Amino acid sequence: MTTNTPTRTFDDSRRWVTEGTTLLTSAIDELGVADFEADSRLPGWSRKHLVGHVAANADALGNLISWAETGIEKRMYASPEQRNADIERAATLPVDELLTWYVRGAEALEAAMGRLTAEQWRHEVITAQGLTRQAADIPWMRAREVFIHAVDLGAGITFTDLPEGFLLALADEIRAKRGLSDDDLRDVSGSLPDVAAWLAGRPHNLADAPELGPWL
Template sequence: MSARQWTEAGTKLLLTQVDQLTDAQFAEPTVLAGWTRAHLVAHVHFNAQALRRLLTWAATGVEHRMYASPEQRNAEIESGAQLPASELRALALESAEALAHDMDALTDEAWQRPVITAQGRTVPASEVPWLRAREVCIHAVDLDTGLTFTDLPQDFLTALATDAVRKHAAAGQVADLASWLTGRVPTAPDLGRWL
């Protein structure tokens, strides 16, 4: 599968889980410390909006950052988490559909234009589908509705594991990772979250 197909599959999986939640279940915790399901759904919605800004940047050549600041991102999530469950469901669906439309409309040339991620990395716009695939697939599990990583596409998991190892290795944890992954130490290193 391609990153775009992973995005579509992950979006469907996540939105199906969101649709099956009762309104009361939006207030329940996720596996992410301090976040309710409402926080997570709000984040997924605002992430789609942020990625749409990157696609606008790629399409027009005019800079549109994902977020004005980390504080703006956090404030959006907090305010979104206070919305009624029915509104959050609708927003998550609408923004996912709008992002898919924007991806469909982007030209081959625009996909190659550089944009800057929320972490400050300069990447071609063609990386946006992968960024979204990670968000929707991982957060479908984070909702804590019974899905696990085994429910995600195997080729996505391979790409995700490769990406995670690369990021942790770049952060100076390569020796710890190598010793664990080669079976030389019995316990995994404490890596913390990176996404």
Template sequence: MARTFEDARAWASAGTGLMLKAAEADDTGFAAPSALPGWSRAHVAAHVAANAEALCNLVHWAATGERTPMYASPEERAAGIERGRKLPAAELTAWLRASAERLDAGMAALTDGQWQREVVTAQGRTVPATELPWMRSREVCVHAVDLATGVTFADLPAGFLAALCDDVVAKRAAAPGPAVHLTASDTGAGWELPGEGEPTRVTGELHRITAYLTGRDTDLRTAGGAPAPELGPWL
């Protein structure tokens, strides 16, 4: 089933709650490693806070028609994360919450017509503003897991997991990689990653399939017990 605008708004709200809960429970441990190589938990929290502010720029674009890019440049984006990750824990947590609240308020104020305005993502894609809740749901849900404070993909809504699999497979299909046939054992849903040769068949619970596709689970195995094929970067 295709995701809807209402689905994405609900997932963004649920993911924000998970992210804030995970961060606030860990406000004395931001220096600890996250699940992302080379990043501390502070890096992840700062990235998510900065993402909310960047999406606020797109909300402004949709509300006013004034072109307002997410980031002035890749360097400005990286510098914002670096500044944020050095904040004291209480200040970083406060920024994470305040930026999320500002984004939520901005999206709530958009009219039906404003939601249809086109904006441009940081990757250069032109999309209607209705894509913003989906963009935010991916950030907060996946990075709530990346904080490595106890949230797992199994804690995320099943509908979100299936939609994320669709999204990631569509992106991976455009890049070289191994041929893999994936089946979610608990829902029966399936996905095909095109590639050379006979597809490797991999079966697992939906949350493990999603973790594998996003590069977060390297322990998934085939029916024969071999490791699932290694995938390249998702983004």
């Protein structure tokens, strides 16, 4: 497998946030109350854990938007322990309360992103991994969360349901972060959704691809 570096624009990422949120929300809306207690596709996480994580992520990225908007430092999470505690707390919430948090967070993040000026999008913030990024990367960070976790929900969505442009950008990014060369990928052959799933450490249908650990 060889790839050319795909073009991912800011407008692409903003559009993918909307599309990914719609996809994930539609899948969540199809679940019954008891379905939230079932396992997601992420080891050790129920669907409640997963939805809570996506809700907490919206709040955390909203902190970065606030930082870009006001110039006052506001980190994504107070600590890794606080992040983990929020996810565990989500698993204990009544479903209606969990969904209210999820919807409120998604709507608040979208509204906050809509307020930023072109200059504010260029302001630098620091991610949960300690990386300095322009605020303009925040929509891409959110798009990854909603699209990939829509698959992780285990409610019938697969990587084949995700936009081709998103999958190209995702595969390119993960490949770079994993340090995989053309030689590493020479014998990896399959559809784009399967290759992206493999790179992300998710189930795939590639026959001879080496095992990779989870990503995101």
